[in-house]
Amino acid sequence: MRAVVTGGAGFIGSHLVDRLLADGARVTVVDTLSHAGESNLAAALRSGSCALVRHDVAAPGLDEVFAEAAPEAVFHLAAQIDVRVSVTDPVLDAGSNVVGTVATLEAARKAGAGKVVFASSVAVYGPPETLPVTEDAPVNPLSPYATSKLAGELYLRQYHQLHGMDLTALAFTNTYGPRQDPHGEAGVVAIFADALLAGEPTRVYGDGGNVRDYVYVADVVEALMAAASRSGDGRRLNIGTGQPTTDLQLHRLVAEAAGSAAEPEFAPARLGDLREMVLDASAAREALGWQPRTSLAEGVKLTVDAFRAAR
Ligand SMILES: NC(=O)c1ccc[n+]([C@@H]2O[C@H](COP(=O)([O-])OP(=O)(O)OC[C@H]3O[C@@H](n4cnc5c(N)ncnc54)[C@H](O)[C@@H]3O)[C@@H](O)[C@H]2O)c1
Missing domain, CATH: 3.90.25.10 (UDP-galactose 4-epimerase, domain 1)
Incomplete structure (x- = not known):
């Protein structure tokens, strides 16, 4: 498989890159290296099957990067992830997280990518009315960061409706x-x-x-892999342990x-x-055959x- 991982130098992204490479994939990482250094990708870059393109997903030129990579699957993890920064600088946050997500969807569409998986967040829900929270719970984002993730989800739904693209949003709970x-x-x-x-x-x-509900990064990576191999209409699936x-x-x-x-x-x-x-991930179990395998003590x-x- 040829894959693009935006934010692939980051915490979750670099584990995903390692997992994709172990599966024999060729991976192009698109990352500004603004939050993570190249060190997370040291082994991946040595493998010869991973290319790092230092590029802002919201900047012009993304279409060309994707055209060159010709991905079958796109994993969109690049984001400004600091809630406080999103409050003090919502324009910067929306640039990376809203414009960057639209630009990624557009580049994926033009490059003919068969699948896009988007990293959304538990933050879209806000204060829960009942626990554990299911996907049909009301959304009430309390920060620009959470709003940007919800906006990304809405764009996914729209790209499915407009272009029939195969898209899945995964709302991760606290990943560690x-x-x-x-x-x-x-x-x-x-x-x-x-x-x-x-x-x-x-x-x-x-x-x-x-x-809180803590999910181990290797389990999140398995959810991303499972989402890439099943079809989706852009809707959100919760990724959490329920614990x-x-x-x-x-x-x-x-x-x-x-x-x-x-x-x-x-x-x-x-x-x-x-x-x-706490998230209820029964829908992901049904749609993706996914469930967390790592206990909190083990993780x-x-x-x-x-x-x-x-x-
Ligand atoms: N870690 C969690 O608990 C958690 C929970 C819910 C959702 N998420 C989402 O999962 C994704 C990955 O999170 P993470 O914890 O690995 O964060 P991270 O900061 O380690 O990784 C994000 C990567 O994106 C890069 N990046 C930021 N803005 C960019 C831009 N405009 N263009 C290109 N690259 C850019 C950063 O340099 C970094 O390497 C994010 O979208 C985040 O919102 C994470």
Whole structure:
């Protein structure tokens, strides 16, 4: 298979690239390297089957990049992922995430790509009315970032209606694993792992009882692979475990894996943080035959081991 992975130098994208290469695919990564360095792709680039094109998906010239790559499948993961940046600079966010998504769809259409899989987010839902959240729950994006992801989903639906393209949006819940940036505002497993291994303090916002759904990156990659091999009409499928985990439970698991007995500091709850969010992924199980395979304890251990090895 020939594939284009936008955002392929990033956390999830680079794991997807490795998985595609293991499958014998030829991969073109389109990435600005604005958030991730080339290092995530070190092994991939050595393989000889992966090309890195340093290009902004929202910039002119994307059609030519896609024409050259002639992809059968496009995985669109490139995005500005920082919610706070989306609030302070919504124009920048919409440039990457809205214009960039339309440009990717357009380039994929012109290049005759058979499939586009789009990385959407749990953030499109906002505060849940019932848990776990299914795809027919109301959407209520609370940030420009979440709005940009919802806009991307709507464009997918439109491209299916207008052009009959085969498209799938996957809404990932909190994804974690090796290579996640520990210096961002999200990625709490990476943040805890990095700090605990360094013997530095960790911080929990609120009372530690906020609940999230953590899915391991290898499971997310399998969902992307499964989506690429099934047809879709642009609709969203949830990718999560359905398992609720509090911030304190997560902290304990990471500390245990890091061999640390440290307790977190508590800071005031952050405005806009949801109390609870857990996704129901039954639709993905039915449509893609996908289900998460990695337990949180196992995934946290793999992540902490990788962070330790990279120190
Ligand atoms: N990590 C999560 O928990 C999570 C949850 C839900 C959705 N997602 C989505 O999954 C995708 C991948 O997320 P990630 O955690 O790997 O983030 P990441 O920041 O590690 O990867 C994104 C990559 O996109 C690149 N990029 C950013 N803007 C670009 C642009 N305009 N043109 C080309 N490249 C650009 C960055 O350099 C980076 O390498 C994103 O679309 C994100 O919104 C992630």
